[in-house]
Amino acid sequence: MSVNVRSLNEDEYFYGHKACAGCGCSLAVRIALKVLGERTVAVLPAGCMSAVGFIFPQLCFGNNALKSTFAGAASMLTGVQAGLRAQGITDFQAVAFAGDGGTADIGLQALSGAIDRDDDLLYICYDNEAYMNTGIQKSSLTPFGARTTTTPAGKNVHGNVRPKKNLFEIVAAHGIAYAATASVGYLDDYMHKVEKASQVRGAKFIHVITPCPTGWGIASDETVEIAREVVDCGLWYLAEYADGEFTLTQRPKAFSACADYLRKQGRFQHLTDEDVALIERSRDAKWAAIRKSYQGL
Ligand SMILES: Cc1ncc(C[n+]2csc(CCOP(=O)(O)OP(=O)(O)O)c2C)c(N)n1
Ligand code: SF4
Numbered sequence: 001m002s003v004n005v006r007s008l009n010e011d012e013y014f015y016g017h018k019a020c021a022g023c024g025c026s027l028a029v030r031i032a033l034k035v036l037g038e039r040t041v042a043v044l045p046a047g048c049m050s051a052v053g054f055i056f057p058q059l060c061f062g063n064n065a066l067k068s069t070f071a072g073a074a075s076m077l078t079g080v081q082a083g084l085r086a087q088g089i090t091d092f093q094a095v096a097f098a099g100d101g102g103t104a105d106i107g108l109q110a111l112s113g114a115i116d117r118d119d120d121l122l123y124i125c126y127d128n129e130a131y132m133n134t135g136i137q138k139s140s141l142t143p144f145g146a147r148t149t150t151t152p153a154g155k156n157v158h159g160n161v162r163p164k165k166n167l168f169e170i171v172a173a174h175g176i177a178y179a180a181t182a183s184v185g186y187l188d189d190y191m192h193k194v195e196k197a198s199q200v201r202g203a204k205f206i207h208v209i210t211p212c213p214t215g216w217g218i219a220s221d222e223t224v225e226i227a228r229e230v231v232d233c234g235l236w237y238l239a240e241y242a243d244g245e246f247t248l249t250q251r252p253k254a255f256s257a258c259a260d261y262l263r264k265q266g267r268f269q270h271l272t273d274e275d276v277a278l279i280e281r282s283r284d285a286k287w288a289a290i291r292k293s294y295q296g297l
């Protein structure tokens with residue numbers, strides 16, 4: 001039987017950390033570790049989750065955990081799991097928790113190498129859509145129109161002018177054993193995917209959307225609601241890739257309005273109606289492509 005809220009491990013492995021109230025990223029780390037269990041070795045590169053988790057002497061992991069260089073989460077995890085196996089230890093899970101900057105930008109080469117070697121590891125990218133730990137700078141997973149400290153909103157330029165990188169499809173294009181997208185707004189789906197990944201041998205990747213109240217300009221009790229809305233309005237989608245096929249794990253019947261999702265967040269307050277219409281058109285184009293190549297509709 002697959003894991004659910006009732007069967008989820010009651011033990012905590014990520015607690016007492018210093019994340020902001022309502023941090024969606026800490027929820028993703030906490031829940032994944034509850035699914036993976038105590039015999040998990042976690043690697044976290046520079047980023048909010050390592051910054052809030054490794055504050056000596058208040059270390060916050062109940063399982064083994066290491067901090068890596070910003071670029072090197074995947075390669076350190078390769079070494080960790082190979083080292084354990086060399087000692088004859090096989091009853092463990094190896095997982096990385098890396099941010100969008102640490103994954104889609106500086107860590108992409110190490111991740112690509114680990115997938116290419118089909119190393120037996122799970123790489124979870126928690127995506128808060130900017131370099132939050134260093135003060136909200138744009139990454140390649142920052143969405144179009146978002147205001148960050150490096151993509152300010154003014155009269156002529158309305159925040160980020162580039163679209164969000166298609167990281168899930170880039171990872172899948174490696175022919176990886178298992179990859180999935182998820183959202184902390186749909187925790188059952190996320191838990192199920194973490195569990196599924198833990199049962200697959202080889203390289204696995206999960207890209208989970210994790211709102212950041214501080215960087216997104218939302219209240220700390222809106223995290224889960226916003227993480228649901230981004231899926232419901234079609235700006236994020238829940239899917240899997242395995243055996244060479246893409247599958248949707250949630251079939252949206254009708255999208256809610258993108259404007260409702262965007263206007264709730266401080267980082268999108270400057271958007272004009274034309275900007276919102278442009279975002280909706282690019283959502284529709286993305287979904288036209290999804291409908292052509294994904295199963296499950
Ligand atoms: C080589 C290197 N460059 C820059 C930094 C500074 N740095 C630490 S965390 C961070 C931002 C990380 O962003 P992301 O990966 O999205 O994680 P988040 O902070 O959002 O959780 C940066 C730029 C660093 N530690 N190492
Ligand atoms: S800045 Fe954002 S991602 Fe970082 S700890 Fe705070 S809420 Fe979490």
Ligand SMILES: [Mg+2]
Nearest residue numbers: 099100130132
């Ligand atoms: Mg980030």
